[in-house]
Amino acid sequence: MCAPLRGMRALDDPHTIHLVLKKLPAYVTDRWKRLVDTRVYGATPSYPTFTDFVELVATEARIACGPDQPERKVVTYALLDPQSDASFVTDALCDALHPEATEVELELSTMNGRKILKCMSTSGLVVESLENGEKVDLPTLYSRQEIPADHTLIPRPETCLKWTHLHQVADKIPVPQSDADIGLLLGVNCPRIIKPREVIPGEEDDPWAVRTLLGWGIVGLISKSEPKGCFYVGSGDERKKVPRM
Incomplete structure (x- = not known):
């Protein structure tokens, strides 16, 4: 018994x-x-x-x-950009994952003019949500040395506590991973990933919370300081164009 x-x-x-x-x-x-x-x-x-x-x-x-290829799995941050019609991956992340890649040309547009850059076009990568484990096949990604994003804008649980309307998602924002970099920029050619599933807007000038397939994030200025830069990424039909403001 x-x-x-x-x-x-x-x-x-x-x-x-x-x-x-x-x-x-x-x-x-x-x-x-x-x-x-x-x-x-x-x-x-x-x-x-x-x-x-x-x-x-x-x-x-x-x-x-138990991933398909455990030795080729990396935790990274992704910048979700609904103004970009192309998606990008950093050289460092490519070096870690070794995806299939071919050399292509990008036309980079800045305030100072345009120039042609060589980069790698990669395929076969999969993103997995740490929120729910759901996996999504990524479209073709183009390699860049870095993703133009301010690391101070990575959401933190304590950030939510500064705004009353964000208190309800404070425990849903993961603690920042010190060893994870911003390795992906995912645009509108990843609709399943960047599509908002839930929004907490707050007042007119407040930052707002957005839930996507990858979890909760905070959008907007979280401090009174002025932004240090503005970035925009897009692509053309023939040669890929990447304007940056």
């Missing part, structure tokens, strides 16, 4: 689970918080059990350890 061990009930204690969470990656903690929120504020409020916790960790471990 089998019977549960009384002492094991201590594992259902939220404090015990919290101690274990401290040793796990931040994105696992974020997903556990979402599960807790769903259960606590659901139709029949209750805190998830240790069994629920084990099942979640087992699922995340399976996803992390």
